[in-house]
Amino acid sequence: MTQSTKKIDLRSDTVTQPTADMRHFMAEAKVGDDMYQEDPTVNALQEEVADLLGKEKALYVPTGSMANQIAIKLLTQPGDGMIVGNHAHNWMFESGAAGFISSIQLTPLTGDGRFTAQDVKAAYKPNQAPYHFAPTRLVSIENTHNVGGGLVWNQGEIAQVLATADELKIAKHLDGARLWNAAIYYGTELHTLTQGFDTVSVCLSKGLGAPVGSLLAGNSELIEKAYRYRRIMGGAMRQAGIIAAGGLYAVHHHRERLSEDHTNAQFLAKSLNEIKGLKVNIDSTHTNIVMADLTDKRLNAQVLEQKAKDQGILFLCVSDQRIRLVTHLDITQQDCEKAVETIQSLIKKSFLTVGC
Ligand SMILES: Cc1ncc(COP(=O)(O)O)c(C=O)c1O
Structure with a gap:
């Protein structure tokens, strides 16, 4: 690939x-x-x-x-x-x-x-x-x-x-x-x-x-x-x-390098939190898991998950209003930047309402 x-x-x-x-x-x-x-x-x-x-x-x-x-x-x-x-x-x-x-x-x-x-x-x-x-x-x-x-x-x-x-x-x-x-x-x-x-x-x-x-x-x-x-x-x-x-x-x-995953998770948490329609509790992002809440009711996590997947960015929808992103060994800072860009552009577009 x-x-x-x-x-x-x-x-x-x-x-x-x-x-x-x-x-x-x-x-x-x-x-x-x-x-x-x-x-x-x-x-x-x-x-x-x-x-x-x-x-x-x-x-x-x-x-x-x-x-x-x-x-x-x-x-x-x-x-x-x-x-x-x-x-x-x-x-x-x-x-x-x-x-x-x-x-x-x-x-x-x-x-x-x-x-x-x-x-x-x-x-x-x-x-x-x-x-x-x-x-x-x-x-x-x-x-x-x-x-x-x-x-x-x-x-x-x-x-x-x-x-x-x-x-x-x-x-x-x-x-x-x-x-x-x-x-x-x-x-x-x-x-x-x-x-x-x-x-x-x-x-x-x-x-x-x-x-x-x-x-x-x-x-x-x-x-x-x-x-x-x-x-x-x-x-x-x-x-x-x-x-x-x-x-x-x-x-x-691979133990010591886990700190890189934590740094990448912090980057994701802060960047996603800046996107209108998303909220991340940065203080609660302690390690390598980032939970982002969709604060605008027109946004649906399942739809966002699918649209992002179509563009090669995979994360989990954990409820209609929450997504989970996890950093790890195969994820670089550039990958996180790309994920943020994609999510931001998807949210900007207006096709993310329930049932689309
Ligand atoms: C906190 C915790 N405990 C246990 C497990 C179970 O691990 P496994 O998938 O190897 O059964 C998981 C898996 O994600 C987990 O997150």
């Missing part, structure tokens, strides 16, 4: 292509049968990520959804309750897996996806007579928060939520699919963001740009049990080092 016809795909950071160097590293990877825990590349990835996250062990799994669902299975019993933030991925976007696999009930909180210790106290249900409620056993935090627009949590707030969970004797899971981005935002080491959590999931196939894979980290006992749940869910693989190598390469080479 020539530069002039190159598609600019801002739908998600999951769309990245493995780089030539990553593919080379993958092709050269030493592999073994991971069911026997004999794949040296998987073992190296697991050890390295466990270390980065400050946890005893980590387990390589095919997807972030599987990592989250294994965690929920580990930390709950059927009939238990779990508190989650608004629009949490493990509540809304994993096809009802927590109910299907772990037979638990979810209590989603309101707000932008983040919540307070007070919210947890208010939502908490004890395990006591007359047993009207599903007893709360688990609270799950998503950092950064996807639907919240890549929002990072205040670290003090997290500490308070964790302290409250300890008082209430409930377990704590961190969905850190994009924790790499949060670490860059805070300018801190990953392990400082995982302290106090029983389990942490991280994805390699989002901002880091690996083609496949996530990890679930926790103490040795939990991760030993996680091996069985991974097997039950069909996620135990064989010569998985081929794909794990992409993850290992990404951990070594």
Whole structure:
């Protein structure tokens, strides 16, 4: 594809292509049968990520959804309750897996996806007579928060939520699919963001740009049990080092560059906010996700999405009045400029009313 016809795909950071160097590293990877825990590349990835996250062990799994669902299975019993933030991925976007696999009930909180210790106290249900409620056993935090627009949590707030969970004797899971981005935002080491959590999931196939894979980290006992749940869910693989190598390469080479994605997201947020008919909360654009609201009722996000797609600019319509753009490894500053130009010219034209 020539530069002039190159598609600019801002739908998600999951769309990245493995780089030539990553593919080379993958092709050269030493592999073994991971069911026997004999794949040296998987073992190296697991050890390295466990270390980065400050946890005893980590387990390589095919997807972030599987990592989250294994965690929920580990930390709950059927009939238990779990508190989650608004629009949490493990509540809304994993096809009802927590109910299907772990037979638990979810209590989603309101707000932008983040919540307070007070919210947890208010939502908490004890395990006591007359047993009207599903007893709360688990609270799950998503950092950064996807639907919240890549929002990072205040670290003090997290500490308070964790302290409250300890008082209430409930377990704590961190969905850190994009924790790499949060670490860059805070300018801190990953392990400082995982302290106090029983389990942490991280994805390699989002901002880091690996083609496949996530990890679930926790103490040795939990991760030993996680091996069985991974097997039950069909996620135990064989010569998985081929794909794990992409993850290992990404951990070594693509973490620091996430700051470029954040800079590009800031550029998009500021530029889109200047377009009449669009509003972006720049202060809430923390990492690589930009949410832009269509403020003029004559504009429709679905129509805008389609018209932009016709011109090679891809983003997601998340509601009639909201679009989402995500920066990543395959997006340059020039791509962002082109996306802004296209969106601006489409909005200027008057064909964007509902039903066109
Ligand atoms: C916050 C969050 N958690 C978990 C996942 C699940 O990852 P996967 O698509 O690998 O199942 C996603 C995917 O976008 C996500 O955004």
